[in-house]
Amino acid sequence: MSTGVIVLIVIAAVVIVLGAAVLALRARGGTRGSRGLKRRFGPEYERAVARHDGDTKAAERELAQRVERHGGLRERPLEPTEAERFEARWTAAQEHFVDAPREAVGEADRLLADLARARGFPDGAQYEEQLSALSVHHADHVQGYRHVHRVAHAPADGSGTSGTEDMREAMIEGRALFEDLMGASDKQRVGRS
Incomplete structure (x- = not known):
């Protein structure tokens, strides 16, 4: 082979390797760009932007830091008996809501915290x-936990805005996170068998 052909082959190989590296970096860094963060965090992205008074760069820095801190977290699957206990606790909290809504929301708050801990979250x-x-791994439903927690810790003296309807909505939103956490565990258990 001539020197010119060898040089062309080397240049082509370098271009291919560089192209593959650029594509890999884009794919890996997809959650860092605006579109990637919006896609990953959904409504949580908008909430972060609002909390930063519309400063998208500040919101994106915060969300990127969350991904960096918690993105590598591996959710632990629940054992079948654990999953049954959590299901029973949620059902009991929902049934208790009719007679004592504030106490039911308090139990839902504790239950979501316990379930998240059992799955490996802080x-x-x-x-x-x-x-x-949770916002990194369950962004679509983390607002439900936030709502349940806010209502559960609102003053019981009536000075808060947590009426029965607000408590009912919190329970519904909290149920979505509960199901998401339980469903993720079911998928992991099935994958192991």
């Missing part, structure tokens, strides 16, 4: 950190 005693981790 302990519920560190609510903000647990919420942050």
